[in-house]
Amino acid sequence: MRWNNNTSRFVLRRMAQLLSDGSRLDKVFKDKDVNLVAKHLKEYSGEAVSPTQVYNHLRKWRQKWARISKLKDLSGAMWDSDANSIMLEGEQYLGHCKNHPKDSEFLNYPIRFYTEMDAIFGHAMATGRFALRSSEALGVNQADSVAAKVEGYAFNHVGGKRKMGNFTEDEMLMLINMSDAVNNVANALRETGLAHVDPDLFLAVMEMPGFSKEALICAYTFLLDNKA
CATH class of the missing domain: 1.10.1040 (N-(1-d-carboxylethyl)-l-norvaline Dehydrogenase; domain 2)
Known part of the structure; x- marks a missing residue:
């Protein structure tokens, strides 16, 4: 999707x-x-x-x-309700975005x-x-998610037998931040990977059994577009 x-x-x-x-x-x-x-x-x-x-x-x-x-x-943050924007003054904005570049999409902009x-x-x-x-049944929504496994561990071990719905907003934010941290490490590892293509990649992909030729071509194209 x-x-x-x-x-x-x-x-x-x-x-x-x-x-x-x-x-x-x-x-x-x-x-x-x-x-x-x-x-x-x-x-x-x-x-x-x-x-x-x-x-x-x-x-x-x-x-x-x-x-x-x-x-x-x-x-120091100001909320602009007309534009739905979190506003920071110039130096504070530049300093925060330098230390937290991913926050820039939420600051000084609708x-x-x-x-x-x-x-x-x-x-x-x-x-x-x-x-x-x-x-x-909704399906295995979180089974394959690294962040979900972190959350699942926290839910099972923080607060003993407390139900998930009883966590405070601060606790939920802490767990979500834990998930974000794990995901950031995973993203960093992907971004620092060697961007080269192994000469045997094409045959290794196209000779995989159990898939249509079109599916294998899609997989091969994805790997070329995401070398790291």
Whole structure:
């Protein structure tokens, strides 16, 4: 699934709409909500979309919201409600972005999809596994995620037998920051890899059994585009 602004906007707006009618007092998403949005996105985009992909994409935006919430509390930061922007003065802005370059997308510039994120994550419902409380199967949403394994360890070991929904916002932010740190290390390792192509790569890929020729070509092209 190749996410772009249109598909991200579609998912965030649909999720926000599920809460806008005021019928859900506890502000909790259920698995069926994610399943429904995945179905609608498939109809909208024409691509095969699974509930797991939608869930993981929402989780990405949840992490962005946690970062935005932290940045709004920076000393000296001013909130522009008209533009939905976190404003810093010149020297402070330059100094912060130098030390935290990834924060630049949230500072002194209108935050993309802020209204939708606020509607979705600006309540206590946005904790743990998005507080999904339905018995309907959603798939192995976090099984293959390094960050999820960090969160899972923390949930099992921090606070003993406490349920996920009982964690405070500070604790949730701490766990999300732990996940971000692990992901940053993984990204750094990928970025520092040697950017070369092994001469045997083509045969190694194309001779893999059990896949169509088109799928193997896609895999080979991806490796060429991401040499590191």
